[in-house]
Amino acid sequence: MGFMTEHHPHFLANRHDYVPAAGHDALLPGYDLLTRVLGMNQVYDALVAQAGLSAGQRVVEIGCGTGNLTVRAKAACPGAEIVGTDPDPRALRRAERKAKSLAGVRFERAYAQELPFDDGEFDTALSSMMLHHLDETTQAAALCELFRVLKPGARAHIVDVRGDALPRLLRAAGFDCATAGSGRLRLAGQVTRFRATRPV
């Protein structure tokens, strides 16, 4: 997460064109424990409740990391079909292991700013703690991609730290945007949930 991703000492410098979930590959095995300690499970559950998924919906998650939100969304709505995407193959391997007994969940390697999906493929999009990993230009590109892959009338449900720029960027991408809730995470501080609707 962002508070762990900045100002690395040299030995923890990133070798990727993305910031991994825990800030560095070597820390990934501890990521799920970290999310539990921070209280992320409540954040995931609030976002899933906000999304109000229903059976038969096609759902995409951008920046799914190790698949924690993906799996919780599937548990809340077993009839939904969910695709988790992330550029980090190591995180995706962990996500695949977590979801191996679940039908209707798959993972695909993808950057949020370059989604490998057709226009209007999805009924719902989810994103947790991912957008703050991107600079503002890339965030804007990712939100345009999200808009493109959602059906008219469909919604994206997003939670993040440092979400100040998101309403403006969501509106610039074409979404109607509302703040849906907020809370505080241990160590990471304020998190805000957004509901973004692609107008019909």
Ligand SMILES: C[S@@+](CC[C@H](N)C(=O)[O-])C[C@H]1O[C@@H](n2cnc3c(N)ncnc32)[C@H](O)[C@@H]1O
């Ligand atoms: C803090 S983790 C959050 C993971 C998961 N959503 C969660 O809440 O546990 C941020 C994730 O964003 C991913 N990420 C970084 N750059 C990305 C990009 N350009 N497109 C999509 N995901 C990206 C990282 O690989 C990482 O898995």
